[in-house]
Amino acid sequence: MTRPPKMINCPVCNRKFKSHYRQDRGKYQIHCSSKCNGTAPRKVVTNKCVQCGTDYQTRKKNTKFCSRQCARKATTVKYTDNELVYLAMINPGYGFRRFVTALYASRERAIPKCIEVFNKAKEMGMDPYDCLQDPSYMRKVDVFEYLENHLSLPSQCGGTGARNSLKKLKEKGIRGNRRLKDDSHIEFNWGVIEPRKW
Numbered sequence: 001m002t003r004p005p006k007m008i009n010c011p012v013c014n015r016k017f018k019s020h021y022r023q024d025r026g027k028y029q030i031h032c033s034s035k036c037n038g039t040a041p042r043k044v045v046t047n048k049c050v051q052c053g054t055d056y057q058t059r060k061k062n063t064k065f066c067s068r069q070c071a072r073k074a075t076t077v078k079y080t081d082n083e084l085v086y087l088a089m090i091n092p093g094y095g096f097r098r099f100v101t102a103l104y105a106s107r108e109r110a111i112p113k114c115i116e117v118f119n120k121a122k123e124m125g126m127d128p129y130d131c132l133q134d135p136s137y138m139r140k141v142d143v144f145e146y147l148e149n150h151l152s153l154p155s156q157c158g159g160t161g162a163r164n165s166l167k168k169l170k171e172k173g174i175r176g177n178r179r180l181k182d183d184s185h186i187e188f189n190w191g192v193i194e195p196r197k198w
Contacts, residue, residue, distance in 0.1 A: 003028075012036040050074070078104060078196050081117045088118065088128030090191045093137020095183045096129060102188045137186060140179040149184035 003021035010017055010032040017032040031037040042059045049056055049066035051074045056066035065071040079087070084103075091099060096114075097107070104110035118128045 010036055012040050072109070079193070081120065083193050084114060084117045085121045085126060085128050086191065087189075087193060088132050089126065090189050091186070092131045093134045093183055094132055094186050094188060096132045098183065099132050099188075135181060138181040138183045139185060141182045142179060146180045146182055149182065 002023070005018045005020045006028065007016055008019045008028070009015070010030075012031060013036055015032050019028045019030075021028050031040060044057045044059060045061050046055055046057050047061075047063055047066075048054070049070055050064045051070035052066065054066055065074065087103070088099060094102075100107050100110050100114055115129075121128050
C-alpha cells in the first residue's frame with residue numbers, strides 16, 4: 001500500500017513541495033530536487049583509524065581507515081612478524097596459500113610479506129614455511145573425495161578441465177584410482193592470537 005504524498009518545506013531552498021514516500025528507503029523524500037539534495041550539508045562523523053589510531057572525519061559511519069594508504073597498509077601489516085611466525089608454527093600441514101587466505105583479504109600483497117617474515121625466521125633457526133607445508137599432517141584421498149572439498153584437481157593431476165569428466169566417470173560407477181594429498185580436514189588454529197576483522 002502506497003502512502004499519500006504530503007506537503008513539506010525543503011530544508012535547503014525553503015520551497016514548499018509535495019514529498020512522496022520512497023518505499024525503497026522506507027521514508028519520505030526530504031529535498032525538493034536532486035540539486036538541493038546535492039548541496040545539502042551532510043552529517044560528519046568522527047572515527048578512529050584502526051591502522052594508525054588518528055581521529056578523522058567522514059560522512060560514512062562504517063569506515064575504518066583514515067586514508068587509502070592506511071587501508072593498503074592494513075592488508076599487509078595486519079599481524080606482527082612474531083604473530084605470523086607463531087600462527088604458522090601452530091598450524092602444521094595447513095598449507096601456505098590457505099594460511100595467507102585465512103589471515104588476509106588480499107593474497108597478492110600478503111604473500112610477499114609472509115615470505116619475507118618466514119625468511120627472517122629461517123635465519124634464526126625456525127622454518128614456518130616447511131611447518132605449514134608438512135605433508136605428514138595431510139591425508140591421502142581418492143580423486144572424487146578430493147573434488148568434494150576443492151574446485152579442481154592440482155595441475156599435475158589433470159587441472160581444472162578434469163572436474164566434468166570425473167563427474168561423468170563417477171556417474172558410470174568408476175572409482176578414481178589415483179590418491180591425492182588433501183589438507184581440507186585441518187582446521188585453522190588461532191592459539192592466543194585474536195583474529196583481526198578489518
